[in-house]
Amino acid sequence: MLTRSDDADAEYWDFDKILDHKWSKQPGRQGKIDVxxxxxxxPEDEATWEPMELIRKDSPTVLAEYAPLKALSMSPGGNGPTSI
Incomplete structure (x- = not known):
């Protein structure tokens, strides 16, 4: 499950799968991956972009099943490999 809030009383939402990934363009998150x-x-058209760190923390199995992410090995600027 993935939290949609940083509250101690956070509500958790189930998700089915990761559809895509991208390098974040949000201030303070450059160089980080969103999924x-x-x-x-x-419905799929209501999918949202979330920080990959939340998926890694709350649902590591789902992240491991997302095959395209396994092949991701270059930084957003193309300056060499990065670890995910």
């Missing part, structure tokens, strides 16, 4: 999450019970 597009398809939420359980919602």
């Amino acid at each position: 597009k999450v398809k939420w359980s019970g919602f």
Whole structure:
């Protein structure tokens, strides 16, 4: 499950799968990866971009099953390999 809040009383939402990934363009998150999450019970067009760190922390198995991410090995600027 993935948290949608940083609260101690955080609500957890189930998701079905990771659809895509991209390098974040948000201030303070450059060089980090965001993943597009398809939420359980919602259509694919309501998928949202979430920080990969949340997926890694809350659902490492789902992250491991996302094959395209395994092949991702270059930084957003093309300056060499990075670890995910």
